[in-house]
Amino acid sequence: xxxxxxxxxxxxxxxxxxxxxxxxxxxxxxxxxxxxxxxxxxxxxxxxxxxxxxxxxxxxxxxxxxxxxxxxxxxxxxxxxxxxxxxxxxxxxxxxxxxxxxxxxxxxxxxxxxxxxxxxxxxxxxxxxxxxxxxxxxxxxxxxxxxxxxxxxxxxxxxxxxxxxxxxxxxxxxxxxxxxxxxxxxxxxxxxxxxxxxxxxxxxxxxxxxxxxxxxxxxxxxxxxxxxxxxxxxxxxxxxxxxxxxxxxxxxxxxxxxxxxxxxxxxxxxxxxxxxxxxxxxxxxxxxxxxxxxxxxxxxxxxxxxxxxxxxxxxxxxxxxxxxxxxxxxxxxxxxxxxxxxxxxxxxxxxxxxxxxxxxxxxxxxxxxxxxxxxxxxxxxxxxxxxxxxxxxxxxxxxxxxxxxxxxxxxxxxxxxxxxxxxxxxxxxxxxxxxxxxxxxxxxxxxxxxxxxxxxxxxxxxxxxxxxxxxxxxxxxxxxxxxxxxxxxxxxxxxxxxxxxxxx
Amino acid sequence: xxxxxxxxxxxxxxxxxxxxxxxxxxxxxxxxxxxxxxxxxxxxxxxxxxxxxxxxxxxxxxxxxxxxxxxxxxxxxxxxxxxxxxxxxxxxxxxxxxxxxxxxxxxxxxxxxxxxxxxxxxxxxxxxxxxxxxxxxxxxxxxxxxxxxxxxx
Numbered sequence: 051x052x053x054x055x056x057x058x059x060x061x062x063x064x065x066x067x068x069x070x071x072x073x074x075x076x077x078x079x080x081x082x083x084x085x086x087x088x089x090x091x092x093x094x095x096x097x098x099x100x101x102x103x104x105x106x107x108x109x110x111x112x113x114x115x116x117x118x119x120x121x122x123x124x125x126x127x128x129x130x131x132x133x134x135x136x137x138x139x140x141x142x143x144x145x146x147x148x149x150x151x152x153x154x155x156x157x158x159x160x161x162x163x164x165x166x167x168x169x170x171x172x173x174x175x176x177x178x179x180x181x182x183x184x185x186x187x188x189x190x191x192x193x194x195x196x197x198x199x200x201x202x203x204x205x206x207x208x209x210x211x212x213x214x215x216x217x218x219x220x221x222x223x224x225x226x227x228x229x230x231x232x233x234x235x236x237x238x239x240x241x242x243x244x245x246x247x248x249x250x251x252x253x254x255x256x257x258x259x260x261x262x263x264x265x266x267x268x269x270x271x272x273x274x275x276x277x278x279x280x281x282x283x284x285x286x287x288x289x290x291x292x293x294x295x296x297x298x299x300x301x302x303x304x305x306x307x308x309x310x311x312x313x314x315x316x317x318x319x320x321x322x323x324x325x326x327x328x329x330x331x332x333x334x335x336x337x338x339x340x341x342x343x344x345x346x347x348x349x350x351x352x353x354x355x356x357x358x359x360x361x362x363x364x365x366x367x368x369x370x371x372x373x374x375x376x377x378x379x380x381x382x383x384x385x386x387x388x389x390x391x392x393x394x395x396x397x398x399x400x401x402x403x404x405x406x407x408x409x410x411x412x413x414x415x416x417x418x419x420x421x422x423x424x425x426x427x428x429x430x431x432x433x434x435x436x437x438x439x440x441x442x443x444x445x446x447x448x449x450x451x452x453x454x455x456x457x458x459x460x461x462x463x464x465x466x467x468x469x470x471x472x473x474x475x476x477x478x479x480x481x482x483x484x485x486x487x488x489x490x491x492x493x494x495x496x497x498x499x500x501x502x503x504x505x506x507x508x509x510x511x512x513x514x515x516x517x518x519x520x521x522x523x524x525x526x527x528x529x530x531x532x533x534x535x536x537x538x539x540x541x542x543x544x545x546x547x548x549x550x551x552x553x554x
Numbered sequence: 555x556x557x558x559x560x561x562x563x564x565x566x567x568x569x570x571x572x573x574x575x576x577x578x579x580x581x582x583x584x585x586x587x588x589x590x591x592x593x594x595x596x597x598x599x600x601x602x603x604x605x606x607x608x609x610x611x612x613x614x615x616x617x618x619x620x621x622x623x624x625x626x627x628x629x630x631x632x633x634x635x636x637x638x639x640x641x642x643x644x645x646x647x648x649x650x651x652x653x654x655x656x657x658x659x660x661x662x663x664x665x666x667x668x669x670x671x672x673x674x675x676x677x678x679x680x681x682x683x684x685x686x687x688x689x690x691x692x693x694x695x696x697x698x699x700x701x702x703x704x705x706x707x
Contacts, residue, residue, distance in 0.1 A: 509585030
């Protein structure tokens with residue numbers, strides 16, 4: 051009953067006209083950036099972050115959250131119709147979604163993707179409501195050693211689940227930690243690696259780094275591509291899946307929801323990994339795995355459900371522990387801090403309206419998305435016809451203004467361009483940006499927790515292994531680190547399995 | 555031999571070494587009392603060791619699973635990429651002087667023609683309209699502090 055009371059508070063917040071407006075704006079922009087290849091939710095959220103400074107914290111987070119889960123819906127449209135993932139979490143949808151479109155079944159593919167996303171999103175919100183309050187009580191027991199170990203575990207999970215080499219993913223995490231040390235030292239106040247540039251005293255900004263790595267680098271990659279898009283516009287009909295489609299998809303949706311939600315909660319998990327893992331598992335449990343990659347509807351339903359459930363689950367570690375589990379959550383963390391709200395165990399008691407308002411907005415947002423993505427599919431298809439030669443200058447201008455308007459500084463723009471080049475080279479060399487960004491965000495928090503723990507223990511590392519929560523996290527992290535050395539694990543590691551799927 | 559990956563690991567190791575030296579210069583401190591260079595040194599050390607592991611594992615299997623150098627670098631339109639980047643850095647350098655409107659019109663004029671040449675009147679119209687919409691959206695709508703430059707608004 052208490053839960054329903056809180057939910058009522060949440061709905062009373064979200065039904066305020068301003069919050070409804072921001073919720074709609076968020077999911078609309080989310081769908082838009084999901085549909086458009088080259089501009090993902092991270093870049094869009096970075097861009098709009100300064101615009102939310104003038105509004106209330108609740109409205110701001112409602113809108114930014116809407117962009118995130120809205121992009122999960124929109125990304126599938128491009129994957130199915132153009133065979134280009136609108137954003138990273140929709141990569142797996144391309145495999146079967148596009149094949150369905152080629153066979154004249156674009157409608158059911160889009161339909162099951164939207165319904166699957168809606169079901170998963172709704173279950174994810176319920177899970178979030180049920181899990182967050184008890185997790186808050188648990189999180190109150192956390193001290194510096196626990197926080198440090200949990201963040202190490204998060205990074206390890208992300209690198210473990212990455213589809214490329216784990217060593218290289220760890221290298222990128224180390225690089226992120228180094229970039230995170232730029233600026234004033236939190237404890238001594240000493241300037242580190244600032245090279246006498248005053249703007250670097252506050253550290254390298256998250257927004258320029260993210261926009262460079264994900265926005266500019268993507269544009270540079272697209273410039274070199276010579277492929278032409280083929281859009282299946284004439285065959286989009288019959289959006290409602292048949293009974294047979296439902297029979298084949300419902301279990302995949304539920305499995306995808308479970309996997310996505312679990313991976314979303316884990317620090318280091320997230321929508322991209324969730325969609326990859328759920329596709330790999332669905333293929334493994336399918337009666338006809340040979341149909342995967344040739345237009346199996348389960349291959350659309352499972353990853354789409356997983357990425358939406360993960361998008362909801364990812365809010366749990368941020369709002370209850372104050373730890374962002376992925377890049378998007380890191381941006382939300384930044385937004386909350388800008389508004390004077392410190393995410394963590396005390397958020398629920400200190401800002402109940404924000405927490406429950408955001409939860410309730412997700413129900414409304416999911417319903418809005420269903421309306422936006424099914425009846426209005428024709429509008430999104432038209433958008434896909436815009437040539438990339440016209441889109442890319444606009445995306446670049448968005449990035450330039452977005453990074454400039456954070457501090458009104460051209461240094462931030464230069465940083466963005468430098469990271470754009472770094473991101474481009476990283477993609478060329480199969481180095482993933484996600485571990486780098488997560489480590490960059492967690493780095494300062496990890497450093498503070500590590501140094502505080504060591505000062506507390508008088509330099510003894512045993513503090514990390516004598517406290518149960520910390521020890522558990524570190525043991526799992528070490529197991530994940532050691533797992534790729536075992537031949538059995540090497541064969542079954544989700545990322546490795548994916549590489550085979552993609553190349554086959 | 556796939557030179558790309560060899561060079562990549564060597565570059566990362568060099569970078570890691572520089573970070574370690576930088577960390578030591580900042581002061582490592584002790585485990586009881588870590589100083590400002592503690593984290594940079596440990597992160598640099600970690601990066602260097604991982605790059606070394608990557609290098610050795612690559613040398614052992616000759617980077618069999620990786621793309622060939624030619625596959626990575628040959629089909630790139632270097633001209634377009636370098637010219638685009640040069641334009642972006644130039645735009646950034648002149649952003650405050652020229653201001654948002656003038657700078658963006660010139661940048662868009664250039665970018666709209668990079669991918670595929672179109673008639674100048676189309677490119678000019680598209681640049682003017684896009685800049686205008688961005689100005690309305692960001693400057694007027696969101697009150698962003700875009701530089702005024704020589705136009706004064």
